[in-house]
Each structure stands twice: as C-alpha cells, then as structure tokens.
Amino acid sequence: xxxxxxxEKIPAHVAIIMDGNGRWAxxxxxxxxxxxxxxxxxxxxxxxxxxxIGIKVLTLYAxxxxxxxxxxxxxxFLMRLLAEYLQKEVDELHQKDIQIRAIGExxxxxxxxxxxxxxxxxxxxxxxxxxxxxALSYGGRxxxxxxxxxxxRACLAGKLKIEExxxxxxxxxxxxxxxPDPDLLIRTSGELRLSNFxxxxxxxTELYFTPTLWPDFREKExxxxxxxxxxxxxxxxxxxxxxxx
Ligand code: FPP
Numbered sequence: 001x002x003x004x005x006x007x008e009k010i011p012a013h014v015a016i017i018m019d020g021n022g023r024w025a026x027x028x029x030x031x032x033x034x035x036x037x038x039x040x041x042x043x044x045x046x047x048x049x050x051x052x053i054g055i056k057v058l059t060l061y062a063x064x065x066x067x068x069x070x071x072x073x074x075x076x077f078l079m080r081l082l083a084e085y086l087q088k089e090v091d092e093l094h095q096k097d098i099q100i101r102a103i104g105e106x107x108x109x110x111x112x113x114x115x116x117x118x119x120x121x122x123x124x125x126x127x128x129x130x131x132x133x134x135a136l137s138y139g140g141r142x143x144x145x146x147x148x149x150x151x152x153r154a155c156l157a158g159k160l161k162i163e164e165x166x167x168x169x170x171x172x173x174x175x176x177x178x179x180p181d182p183d184l185l186i187r188t189s190g191e192l193r194l195s196n197f198x199x200x201x202x203x204x205t206e207l208y209f210t211p212t213l214w215p216d217f218r219e220k221e222x223x224x225x226x227x228x229x230x231x232x233x234x235x236x237x238x239x240x241x242x243x244x245x
Contacts, residue, residue, distance in 0.1 A: 020189025020213030097129030104138030
C-alpha cells in the first residue's frame, strides 16, 4: 500500500514548486496555457498520492506574487483554471477528508476565484485526512515583511513585549502559523532556486530537484522523490552520532 516507502519516514509536510508547464507545451508546439492545463492533471495525481500514503500537509506553489507580471492572457487563464479546479474538485477533496487552505495575498485574486476559495476552505475546514495548502499570490519576503509589521503593531499596542519576539513567535505570525515546517521541498523542471517560496519555513527542509517538467510529474515521479528523501539523514545542525544516541 505504501508503494515501497518506509511508513516510519513519511514526511509530514511536502511543499512543491510546480515548474515547467510552459516548456512542456513549447516542446509540443502548443500554447503555454495547455501546459498549465496538463499541469492540473499532475496536481490531481500528486494530491491523490499524498493522501494515499499519509502525508499530512501538501503545499503547492500555484501562483506567486511575481506571477501577476505575466501577460494578462496567461494570468486570466491561470485564474480560470484555478476557479475550474475549485468548482470541479472540491466535492471529491471533501469526500477524501482533505482540508483546503491557502497562503498568500488571496484578497488580490479575482472576486470569483476568491469566493470559490473561501467557500472551499469553509466547506472542508473540519477535515482531518490531509491539508492541501495552496500558495496563491504568495511571496516569501512579503510574508516575512507582513509578519514583521504585525509584530511591530502588537508591540506598539502593548500586546507584545519586544523580548518575547523569538523564532517561534515570529513563525506564529506567518501564514503557515499552525503548520509544521516542510520536511521536503520538490521543484520540477531543472531550475535550482527557491523563487521566494517559504523562505522562513525551509531553514532545515530537504530539497529535491528534478529535471522532469511539472506536467510529466505524476505518481511514479513523486514516489521517486519520496524514496530519495527517505534515504537522507536529517541532522538539523547536529552530528550523525548525536542523532543515534
Ligand atoms: C510554472 O510553470 C507553473 C505555474 C506558474 C502555475 C502552476 C499552475 C498549475 C500547475 C495549474 C493549476 C494549479 C492548481 C492548484 C489547480 P511555468 O509556466 O513557469 O513553466 P516554464 O518555466 O516552463 O515557462
């Protein structure tokens, strides 16, 4: 059932930078947006696999803050695709006991998408099987700056003492406040960057880069990434010997 994985070492939180949709389409002489459509099928496959093997949180970088700068047609297409995903898939996600959440400046999304998202979050809020966390209009530095502003506000209002601001308190002001840090971050398409994704949260995250383009990243490729992760030793700054004792 666990597809050759060690059940003791299933990562609690996997985050994915879904990259390479445009190149997938270009290689087939198709419009870029067809790559995004095909990429949506990978989203389905990966969500299903994650749920099946017992991952607790899956965060998908679906739309970055920087993605707003893409040509208007592409942005509109991505927004329609997101609306379609939320319309068509929420019932099934709900049946699978999946809780939908979002991180990012979601109030900047078109009204229709925003409303569908809020409805989906509400409808699935009691589900316990897995959290599907969608990063939308998300930027890591913006998230950190936002947390800093909120902390400063709380200090000025006398609700917080400056001495109380430590790493854990800072984390509690991030969008991911009640989620564990990612254990594994996957990026497809051969790019070796974090691209402003979960900058604070990825301090000790294992990174996995694959040349596979996102539309080609399905269950088999996901399981390969998880197996690679399971072979690693996570030391969190300690010595190997210290971990064994
Ligand atoms: C990066 O590929 C991908 C995106 C900017 C969008 C990701 C969106 C999806 C996978 C589909 C919808 C998602 C959900 C959650 C329903 P790119 O366009 O940057 O590819 P390129 O680098 O090859 O040009």
